[in-house]
Amino acid sequence: MIKVIFLGFGNVNSHIFDALHKSRETSIVQIFNRNYSKLTSPFENIPFTYNISKIADADVYIIGIPDDAIAVFSESLVLQNKLVVHTSGGAAMSALSSKNRRGIFYPLQTFSKQRKVDFTKIPICIEAENSKDLELLRSLGEAISENVVEISSEKRAKLHLAAVFVNNFVNHLYEIGSEILKDEDLPFELLQPLIAETASKIETLSPEEAQTGPARRNDRKTIEKHLHLLADSPYRKLYELFTEQLNQRHGKEL
Amino acid sequence: MIKVIFLGFGNVNSHIFDALHKSRETSIVQIFNRNYSKLTSPFENIPFTYNISKIADADVYIIGIPDDAIAVFSESLVLQNKLVVHTSGGAAMSALSSKNRRGIFYPLQTFSKQRKVDFTKIPICIEAENSKDLELLRSLGEAISENVVEISSEKRAKLHLAAVFVNNFVNHLYEIGSEILKDEDLPFELLQPLIAETASKIETLSPEEAQTGPARRNDRKTIEKHLHLLADSPYRKLYELFTEQLNQRHGKEL
Numbered sequence: 262m263i264k265v266i267f268l269g270f271g272n273v274n275s276h277i278f279d280a281l282h283k284s285r286e287t288s289i290v291q292i293f294n295r296n297y298s299k300l301t302s303p304f305e306n307i308p309f310t311y312n313i314s315k316i317a318d319a320d321v322y323i324i325g326i327p328d329d330a331i332a333v334f335s336e337s338l339v340l341q342n343k344l345v346v347h348t349s350g351g352a353a354m355s356a357l358s359s360k361n362r363r364g365i366f367y368p369l370q371t372f373s374k375q376r377k378v379d380f381t382k383i384p385i386c387i388e389a390e391n392s393k394d395l396e397l398l399r400s401l402g403e404a405i406s407e408n409v410v411e412i413s414s415e416k417r418a419k420l421h422l423a424a425v426f427v428n429n430f431v432n433h434l435y436e437i438g439s440e441i442l443k444d445e446d447l448p449f450e451l452l453q454p455l456i457a458e459t460a461s462k463i464e465t466l467s468p469e470e471a472q473t474g475p476a477r478r479n480d481r482k483t484i485e486k487h488l489h490l491l492a493d494s495p496y497r498k499l500y501e502l503f504t505e506q507l508n509q510r511h512g513k514e515l
Numbered sequence: 516m517i518k519v520i521f522l523g524f525g526n527v528n529s530h531i532f533d534a535l536h537k538s539r540e541t542s543i544v545q546i547f548n549r550n551y552s553k554l555t556s557p558f559e560n561i562p563f564t565y566n567i568s569k570i571a572d573a574d575v576y577i578i579g580i581p582d583d584a585i586a587v588f589s590e591s592l593v594l595q596n597k598l599v600v601h602t603s604g605g606a607a608m609s610a611l612s613s614k615n616r617r618g619i620f621y622p623l624q625t626f627s628k629q630r631k632v633d634f635t636k637i638p639i640c641i642e643a644e645n646s647k648d649l650e651l652l653r654s655l656g657e658a659i660s661e662n663v664v665e666i667s668s669e670k671r672a673k674l675h676l677a678a679v680f681v682n683n684f685v686n687h688l689y690e691i692g693s694e695i696l697k698d699e700d701l702p703f704e705l706l707q708p709l710i711a712e713t714a715s716k717i718e719t720l721s722p723e724e725a726q727t728g729p730a731r732r733n734d735r736k737t738i739e740k741h742l743h744l745l746a747d748s749p750y751r752k753l754y755e756l757f758t759e760q761l762n763q764r765h766g767k768e769l
Binding site: 371372418419430431441453460469476480503507 | 581582583605623624625626627629630632636637638664666670672673674676677678679680681682683684685686687688689690691692693695696698699701703705706707708709710711712713714715716717718719720721722723724725726727728729730731734736737740741744745749750752753754756757760761763764
């Protein structure tokens with residue numbers, strides 16, 4: 262039984278909580294958060310504190326707070342030589358105070374309050390300063406996911422960068438698509454089967470094999486038509502940059 | 516029973532063929548294509564011609580050839596006053612020769628040779644010069660899809676533009692993610708649950724509600740770290756442009 266305490270209870274930690282709460286291999290000892298208001302009924306039977314000096318004993322402490330706050334917060338803990346991990350893709354393990362044993366427990370997924378997620382397929386990226394802690398984090402990860410991988414802080418930084426491209430930037434393209442349709446009084450739902458298939462495709466094809474469209478074909482007539490439709494839209498520059506890059510990448514295959 | 520002839524047999528027409536072939540409400544009379552080699556066994560029982568003067572009689576002729584070739588090809592047909600449609604998102608109905616009754620049968624989806632697609636959820640965008648032809652195209656669409664919508668050439672051009680953003684450009688972001696991981700010897704599969712969830716999210720949340728990440732939060736420290744990691748990568752410009760736009764769009768909410 263791995264005893265876990267959550268330090269901070271934002272989006273990521275509350276999703277990890279939901280997953281670990283269902284596991285028989287872990288026991289959630291306590292939740293620490295600066296304010297109580299965010300905690301709702303399912304957590305009522307879990308001891309809660311907003312007093313940093315009242316943090317209890319556990320095998321692993323999971324910090325889930327903004328990247329910027331990790332260093333100061335972890336230094337302010339009264340714990341000594343405990344396994345303290347954070348859940349951030351972007352912050353290095355060295356951001357944590359060295360007065361405790363440091364580690365990483367990073368679930369590579371996008372979390373929204375409104376959506377439940379299935380953890381079994383989510384890669385859990387772990388890192389630790391010694392092999393015993395690494396094994397504990399592996400067991401903790403395997404309690405909720407089939408895909409636990411050891412990844413260094415350097416590689417994790419690149420992984421997080423890649424995640425920004427395929428998640429945040431992709432979602433911005435959805436925003437642009439939605440806006441173009443709204444201007445024509447067309448429902449966004451029209452694009453959903455295309456969006457779903459675009460994402461499914463790369464489960465069986467590489468993104469290179471999956472690429473289609475006017476930029477890949479260098480179909481200048483369609484490209485010119487689109488640039489004309491975009492006129493002085495703020496998205497024209499993005500269109501041009503994508504088209505240029507797709508042309509460079511796929512141009513030689515034509 | 517709607518009698519259909521395919522004129523051209525590339526990616527889009529062969530997928531429409533597969534779907535219509537299973538429908539009891541349609542009968543595929545003939546396939547015309549400039550060369551025979553692309554046709555494989557399942558089509559052997561369908562009459563085929565590569566002779567443009569031997570095109571048979573049907574209720575609707577579906578042109579599936581590159582946009583640029585539609586005008587000249589449709590003018591070269593010996594048919595008169597027949598319903599001739601094309602399947603392109605980007606070309607106007609007026610690209611078709613006026614010696615026949617013109618129409619559009621545009622399935623809004625990305626098609627790859629290697630992947631079967633389920634047509635039932637794919638929006639079929641139709642357009643015609645008169646209401647009788649429009650009804651015929653509606654019946655044809657409803658033989659394979661639950662989502663047949665009448666859309667003008669002007670609106671379809673915008674829809675196609677939006678499709679380029681949410682399909683071709685999104686896929687390019689997948690290519691970038693894949694490349695960043697490859698440089699670190701990390702498998703692309705790590706990103707797949709994130710890609711799938713990003714696409715699923717917008718079935719229940721609007722893209723605006725679904726947006727997360729450093730650019731949305733204006734997390735300058737992470738953004739600077741990412742720009743440093745990108746150094747002189749060709750993707751740095753894209754990163755900057757996305758970050759600027761996400762900031763402008765979501766900045767006021769902070």
